[in-house]
Amino acid sequence: MEDFSSKRAKHVIVISYDAFSEDNWDFASSLPNLSLLISKGVYSNDLISIYPSLTYVVHSTLVTGVYPDRHEIVHNNPFQPFISEKNQEWFWYRKDINATTIYDAAKEANLTTSAILWPVTGKAKIDYNLPEVVAINGENQAFKILKNGSPFFCAKLSLKYGKVLDGVNQPNLDDFSTLCAVDTIKSKKPNLLLLHLIDLDDTKHNFGTKGTEVNNAMLRMDKRLGSIIKAVDEAGIKKDTAFMVIGDHGHIDIQYKVHLNNILKEMGLIYEDRKTMKWRAYFQCNGGSAYLHIKKDDQEAERLTLNKIKEILSVGKYGIEDLYDRTDLDKLHIHKSIKYMVEAKRGYCFDESISNTTIEDLESQRKKYSTHGYRENKDNYKCNLLISGEMIKNNTSLENLAMVDIAPTIARLLGISFPNCDGKPIEI
Known part of the structure; x- marks a missing residue:
């Protein structure tokens, strides 16, 4: 039996690469920074998403290791008939998840945690939290973030990097999130960092699943990965850090x-x-x-x-x-x-x-236009996963993985207890 004690990491950086699906792998894996991580890790194009394959449903499974019938995030939005999408509430708040999360378990184990625009983390007990919440119906965006995140942490990042933003438009939003993640890695060195990057998903919704725009989004993403890798190196934690890059769902042209x-x-x-x-x-x-x-x-x-x-x-x-x-x-x-x-x-x-x-x-x-939300068994709809670090196998392909396997794998990497999952740790 493999000795998993050698797989421990003091720091785990989880990068949700929204809409990074199997049809993107050939191009993305040829780029310098993702290919560097691949050479020092395990990877898969056989990661099965959650049904319905919506961002908030999947991300809740990613951090709980259980299916939606248990964590109870069943949609991006609570049921709000006849209210236009732009005016709807979302499942923004940690209280909406009816299960233990990996960041809860990490904090209970006295590890430091951070999240940058990670879904369903409003008011979560995360040490350094910049939650994904959006102002609606006349709310003030800055106040809503400060109210639901870590106020001093959010204010500092906003003052330092807010000039990069153009509302919620891409690629500015992901550039801002990456700057925040780089700053947090170097200044806080959290044991667990969760980062949600959305540029590729927005691009696919607006331009379909193929073409120059999609390739350009992946080029931008690879550059962001390079910034995060460099930050880990400059923070002096490279040897003790595991990276996880995860796609949450595919897209289908409409x-x-x-x-x-x-x-x-x-x-x-x-x-x-x-x-x-x-x-x-x-x-x-x-x-x-x-x-x-x-x-x-x-x-x-x-x-x-x-x-x-x-x-x-x-x-x-x-x-x-x-x-x-x-x-x-x-x-x-x-x-x-x-x-x-x-x-x-x-x-x-x-x-x-x-x-x-x-x-x-x-x-x-x-x-x-393309979108998601389909059954996980649609053709060419699986997700990509990469786990990389000096404690991980080198350049090894994995098969038959499920989203419920991610949280228990993070727990094993951090060496913390995380029972009662629907999934199991991935052998890395």
Whole structure:
């Protein structure tokens, strides 16, 4: 049996490379900084994401080692019917996660922790925390960060590097996050640092999964990795540091955007009453999938909606590939609050808003767009993982990995206890 005591690291730097999927590996792995980490570590293009493959759902699994039916982050957003996406609350706060996190366990073991724009960390007990929270409905962005993060830490970073920002626009936001991470590594030397970088995901949403824009985003990312590697070296902790670079989901190019709630509105299950929108059935859309919500005890709405979906499936309309009931959802680790779910065909995605057009043909409008949220078994949709450091095997490929394996692997690297996971430590 392998001796894992030799795998200990005093410092673990976890870099979430949002949307870094298997189709990006060949290009990204040829770049200087990622290839350097590969030469000193283990890697995989066979990391299976979580369903639905949404950023906040996946990142909650990354730090808990459990599936969404246990940690209870089931979407990026709580259910908020008829509220536009730009005005919706998100699952920003640590209290929303119903499971122990790896940063909680590290702190209990008297290790120092830091997080830079890591999802679902608002008000978390992290020593140096710059949380991913966004001002909505007239809120002040700076105040919201200070209120939910480590105030002096956030204020100092904002004063030093805030001039780099252009709102939440990329690539400025990831450049800012990287500067913050570099500063934190050199000044704080945390035992665990979590960093979320979003440039590639934004680029894919706006330009599709292939092309110059995507390659340029990966070039920028490699430069950021180089800055982080250099910071570790300058901090004098290179020998004791393990790097983890993780993709959270793939992307699929979209031709048709389907407004599912239009169908329910046509059936009278979504309606206006005294200038207020009401619902008996409602689709909460996840991009490549959607939850079907039915008003409690409204058996007629449930029957009508299910019959309609089965009719749609029989004729192949609206891009619905599958309807899942609770038997299916138990196997897929979907939370018990969800009774039904639909999955989109490749090339289709679901949009929650009610629109004049039920099916938008993006290709005919010459719009490039890709998204995620699909089943983890879609072709060419797996994620990449790299674990690198002087205590790790060299240039070794791994297979059959799951997102629930990440947190227990971090725990083993740090030499701390982290029981009750759905996953297991990766042999590195």
